[in-house]
Amino acid sequence: MDESSTFRDLTVAQFVQRLASGEPVPGGGAAAAIAGSLGAALVTMVANLSLGRSKYAAHAGLNARVSADAEALADRFLALADEDATAYAGYGAAMKLPRETEAEKAVRAAAIREAAHAATMAPMRTVEACLEVVRLAESLAGRSNANASSDLEVSSLMAVAACRSAAANVYINLPSLGDESRARDLFERTEELADEVERLADRTREVVRGGEAREPLLEARS
Template sequence: MEAQPVGQWLDELASKASTPGGGAGAAMNAAVGAALVSMVCNLTIGKPKYAEHEATMTEALAKAEDLRARALGLAADDAAAFDAVVAAYKLPKATDEEKQARTAAIQAALVGAAEVPLRTAALAAEVIDVAASILEGANTNVISDIAVAASSAKSALESGVVNVEVNLASMSDEQLRKETEARLTEYTPATGRADALIAQVRERLAR
């Protein structure tokens, strides 16, 4: 993912191939959000006017870079997880034994396919929180990019939720479904925090 040209990746996303798909797109949105946080930090660090916020910006930059790398990894993981689901559905089902093995493989693959967007949602929530942490001390010339970072991360989170839900719908393990849904609810409140951050930025820009 890291070495692949953006245009080539978008061509693959637009093609008839099943991967990359929406899950990978969600992770890439999270990566964009994290990259924008890094940009704001880089354009603030070292400027005397914002010296009192240097430590906050430096810490946020390190977090954002880590999140961006992890998001790229999730984009690749999502494609692999979906391919595993497709492969499981293609397993033979001529005998009862094959049917049982196929069903077990499908369920295992669905668990993996739900786990990746769940991690994407968690990561996107982190991006939103890191973006919020830099608003107070950010270079005022680029605070609009904090709002764009929050918007991108919010999109990633909401997309992650949808991709978790679509896999949950086919999972037969009720207990695992409930546990996954409970984990998901830990991250969804971050969408409200993103909206609040965007509103704060827009209010400042209107002054």
């Protein structure tokens, strides 16, 4: 996408309308990244609702750090939505290249492999960013405003949805890479990351649902 039409500049309603249109872009990859951005934004909100409250003073350093990190993550996801859309558009363009002659077929095949790599790595970066979201959320569980504990759980659930959705976009492009070994490595790495995202989200839910108050993290202690 060009700079004048980035997803960050759209209203929610405009993005939904674009998503529902008959055009292939934006699609599931962009939707996954937007979901990740919402999850990160919720983590920021919970941290901000905890700062300045005496009850959570022992966790002030943690909440301040998480607030800044999650805010940056939310912004990164918006960029990833555009990146995913651009990558998919490039793949679509490669598929439309002429293939009448052997030379054209060779050019097209090379272009598809290159475009498939971009279309694979864009959602892969979304998967990686989702892991950062749930790490931050888990660190706040039991160390942040209890009145916003359900929002923290939702942030993790959004990250899980975003992660598994982005992973689906990774997997669909792997056969087009033209490299079975690379495809297998990417599949296994994506599964490892997604499993860890779900594990941390489960841990966040356990702490939230149990009403557990946790000790300050060692790194956050003064």
